Amino acid sequence: MSRSPSLPDRPTLELDPEMSPSERLDALREHYARLVDVNEKLTDQIDAARAKQESLGEDVDSLQRENETLKSAARYIATVEEVTDDEVVLKQHGNNQEVLTETVPRIQEEVEAGDRVAINDSFAIQSVLSTETDARAQAMEVDASPEVTYEDIGGLDEQILEVREAVEQPLLDPEQFETVGVEPPAGVLLYGPPGTGKTMLAKAVANETDATFIKMAGSELVQKFIGEGARLVRDLFELASEREPAVIFIDEIDAIASKRTDSKTSGDAEVQRTMMQLLSEMDGFDERGEIRIIAATNRFDMLDRAILRPGRFDRLIEVPVPELEGRKRILDIHTESMPLADDLDLEAVAELADGFSGAEIASLATEAGMFAIRDDRTTVEMADFEAAHEKIDVGGDDGSGPSIAFQ
Numbered sequence: 001m002s003r004s005p006s007l008p009d010r011p012t013l014e015l016d017p018e019m020s021p022s023e024r025l026d027a028l029r030e031h032y033a034r035l036v037d038v039n040e041k042l043t044d045q046i047d048a049a050r051a052k053q054e055s056l057g058e059d060v061d062s063l064q065r066e067n068e069t070l071k072s073a074a075r076y077i078a079t080v081e082e083v084t085d086d087e088v089v090l091k092q093h094g095n096n097q098e099v100l101t102e103t104v105p106r107i108q109e110e111v112e113a114g115d116r117v118a119i120n121d122s123f124a125i126q127s128v129l130s131t132e133t134d135a136r137a138q139a140m141e142v143d144a145s146p147e148v149t150y151e152d153i154g155g156l157d158e159q160i161l162e163v164r165e166a167v168e169q170p171l172l173d174p175e176q177f178e179t180v181g182v183e184p185p186a187g188v189l190l191y192g193p194p195g196t197g198k199t200m201l202a203k204a205v206a207n208e209t210d211a212t213f214i215k216m217a218g219s220e221l222v223q224k225f226i227g228e229g230a231r232l233v234r235d236l237f238e239l240a241s242e243r244e245p246a247v248i249f250i251d252e253i254d255a256i257a258s259k260r261t262d263s264k265t266s267g268d269a270e271v272q273r274t275m276m277q278l279l280s281e282m283d284g285f286d287e288r289g290e291i292r293i294i295a296a297t298n299r300f301d302m303l304d305r306a307i308l309r310p311g312r313f314d315r316l317i318e319v320p321v322p323e324l325e326g327r328k329r330i331l332d333i334h335t336e337s338m339p340l341a342d343d344l345d346l347e348a349v350a351e352l353a354d355g356f357s358g359a360e361i362a363s364l365a366t367e368a369g370m371f372a373i374r375d376d377r378t379t380v381e382m383a384d385f386e387a388a389h390e391k392i393d394v395g396g397d398d399g400s401g402p403s404i405a406f407q
């Protein structure tokens with residue numbers, strides 16, 4: 001910055017008492033001339049300062065306007081690919097376009113490759129996204145201590161045993177597997193119709209092993225977070241290793257691991273990349289420590305067999321719609337806190353619920369309760385369950401139950 005010119009000294013008047021009147025007059029005239037000179041200089045300086053102030057004021061206005069525009073302008077999300085001395089390579093989400101952009105030093109120090117940032121129309125980085133606003137946070141459900149227990153799950157005793165063996169044991173007692181010299185299953189795949197308790201099983205095992213439950217839905221990866229699937233899968237495993245012991249639960253895995261189709265659309269390529277990332281994460285799994293992976297699907301027939309190879313999802317557990325005994329148990333669980341009429345026969349309700357999934361039995365109980373409330377009663381009767389059954393009607397007109405084909 002240029003320094004402002006120094007102020008002229010104030011002239012001093014020195015009058016000698018010995019001076020004659022004419023000498024005094026001359027001295028006074030000289031002093032007056034010096035004062036006029038200083039005054040002129042100061043006036044010039046004031047004018048210059050005013051002009052400068054005006055020009056600075058214009059700069060401030062223009063910066064303020066720019067700031068407002070930056071704040072209100074549309075912002076896009078991009079991922080930092082590379083950071084050089086004064087430039088950053090960005091990849092925009094959505095169109096995957098790569099751009100090279102200059103940054104101010106403050107941002108330059110803040111960003112590193114892999115960060116997600118908000119950019120404006122001119123690709124200038126506005127801010128670095130925090131984890132909260134990050135898609136990573138939106139794409140994953142993280143539960144440090146899920147509340148579901150095995151006792152909350154009805155009709156799946158065999159499946160619970162298998163899950164305990166394949167997921168719980170390796171987490172709680174990895175040495176046992178080493179001593180016996182067997183590899184625990186790398187991943188467990190739960191398959192069966194919707195609402196049969198697959199998510200509950202994964203949550204219960206996380207609860208039992210004091211592990212963090214981290215869920216990601218395959219369908220969201222391909223529908224909501226387009227262009228980010230592979231990265232989010234990488235983030236998923238990274239987060240799990242930060243939080244171990246952890247149970248990773250990938251719901252609707254068919255969305256990212258379905259059989260290859262012939263079409264070569266960019267959407268397919270993106271899904272392929274996401275699946276390849278998942279496979280490579282699983283293949284490098286040995287060093288990962290206390291992390292177990294569970295996936296779920298209700299489209300087993302659609303799955304790409306590559307994910308079922310040894311070292312990947314190599315333990316398959318079928319979770320079917322419950323049989324009569326299971327339905328009875330699920331009804332017990334979901335009516336536990338309901339005041340039931342003395343003569344209500346839950347066995348008969350379980351028979352009525354033929355073809356119902358666990359989720360449908362849960363809503364059958366809730367609906368029956370609603371009918372009792374509507375009727376201003378405090379106990380739930382058989383007629384309520386019958387009315388609820390009619391309302392839910394899972395199988396459509398023919399009453400044949402959900403018609404999903406399984407292998």
Ligand SMILES: Nc1ncnc2c1ncn2[C@@H]1O[C@H](COP(=O)(O)OP(=O)(O)OP(=O)(O)O)[C@@H](O)[C@H]1O
Pocket residue numbers: 152153154155156193194195196197198199200201251296297298330333357358359360362
């Ligand atoms: N076996 C079961 N025992 C008790 N409740 C169950 C059972 N299965 C399902 N439910 C009830 O249904 C709800 C949904 O179940 P869950 O999310 O585990 O099903 P899912 O198989 O993961 O379904 P989806 O395939 O649709 O993700 C549970 O919160 C629970 O209330």
